[in-house]
Amino acid sequence: MKNRFGMYVIVFCTAWSALSLELLQTRVLSALYYNNIVYLTVTVALLGFGISGVFVSIFARRLRNPEKLASISLGLFSISTFFCLRAASYLPVALPYSGTLIKLAISYFILTVPFVFAGFTLGLIFMTHGYDIYRLYFFDLIASALGAICFTFLLRPFGADALIWIVCAIALVGFIIYAYITHLSKWYIASLVPLFLLGLICWGNNLVNKEPVYYKFAGELKQQQAKVECSIWTTIAKIDVWSEGTNDSKRLTQDGDAPTTFPSALYRERQLLNQKDSKSFLTPQSIPYLIRPEPNDVLVIGPGGGQEMVIANTFGAKHIDGAEINPATFDLVRGRYRDYLQWPMWSNVSLYNAEGRHFISSAGKKYDVISMTGVDTLSALNSGAYVLAGC
Secondary structure (H helix, E strand, C coil), X not given: CHHHHHHHHHHHHHHHHHHHHHHHHHHHXXXXXXXXXXXXXXXXXXXXXXXHHHHHHHHHHHCCCHHHHHHHHHHHHHHHHHHHHHHHHCHHHHCCCCCHHHHHHHHHHHHHHHHHHHHHHHHHHHHHCHHHHHHHHHHHHHHXXXXXXXXXXXXXXXXXXXXXXXXXXXXXXXXXXXXXXXXXXXXXXXXXXXXXXXXXXXXXXXXXXXXXCCCCHHHHHHHCCCEEEEEEECCCCEEEEEECCCXXXXXXXXXXXXXXEEECHXXXXXXXXXXXXXXXXXXCCCHHHHHCCCCCEEEEECCCCCHHHHHHHHCCCCEEEEEECXXXXXXXXXXXXXXXXXXXXXXXXXXXXXXXHHHHHXXXXXXXXXXXXXXXXXXXXXXXXXXXXXX
C-alpha cells in the first residue's frame, strides 16, 4: 500500500510537469516566433507521447526491469525539460540569419525530447501496474487539470523562467521517490540532482531568451536602441514596455508585436489640440468625433496605452469607458504608468478589465461612439480557439 501511494505521487508529478511544460512552450515559442506556434506545441507533445507509446507497446514486455527504466526516464525528463527549452529559445541567437522554417524544424525536434521521456515513464507505469490503472489514470487526469490551473495563476507572478524550474523540480521529486521505490542505484540520483542544481545556478533567470527577433516590431525597437523597462508574462501574451528615449513616448508590445503607444499625456494632448484647431490633419481615430461632435458616452475597446482615450477627451467626450482584456496592461496603466499617462486619473474616464463584447452586453447602456482600432485577437489565437471555428 505504501508503494501504491508512491506510484500515485509519481504519476501526479509526471503528468503535472508534462502538461505545465506543454502550456509553457506555447508562451515561450509565441514570444520568440509567432502566436500560431501554439499548434506546433500541441503537435510536439503528441509526437513525443506517440514515439514513447510505440516503443513501450513493442519493447516493454522484453525489458527485464521496466520500472527502473521508467524511473531513469523520469529523471531524464526533469533534466531535458530545462535544457531543451533553453536550446530552443536561444536558436534565434545562434542562427540569426537562418530561415524561420529551419529554426522551427530544429525547435520541433529539440522540444519533442522531454515528452518522449514523460510518455515513456507514464507508459511503463501504466503497463506494469495495469491492475491499478483506474486509480493511476485518475491521478493522471487530476494532475493535468491542476497543471493547467497552476499555469494560469503562477505564470504572471513567477514568470516563465521560474515556472520552468518549478516544473523541473516537481518532476525531479517524482524521480527521487521512484528511485527509492525501485531501489535504483544512488549513482543516478547523485548525477541528476547536481545537474539540475548546476543548470539552476548557471542559467537561473536567463533560461529563456529575451532578445526579440529582427522581423518583429520589438526587433525594430531594439535596433533603435530602445530599452525594456518592464516585462510581464501572461497567459495571453508576454508584455514588454519599451522606452524609446528619442521622444516623449513609450511603447508596449505583446509577444514582440501588436505595439501600442504609451504617450505622455501632456505631449499627446498638446499635439491633438493643435490638430483639432487647425483641421489640417485627421487621424482615423478622430473621424467619428467630426461626425458626432462632443459625444456624451464613448466606449474604447482595447485602449492599450490610451491614445484613443486621449483623442476622445480632446474632442469633448463627456464620459469615456475603456474595456481592456489583458490584466497586465490594465494594471500597468492604472499602476506603474498612471502618473506618466495621466489619463487614467481623469474624472470622466472609467477603465475596466473586460472583454469588449461581454462588456457591451452587460453594461446596460448605449454609446454615442464606440472606438476599436487594431484590436488583436491574440487571446483566441494563443488558446487554439480557432480550431472550433466552423465553415
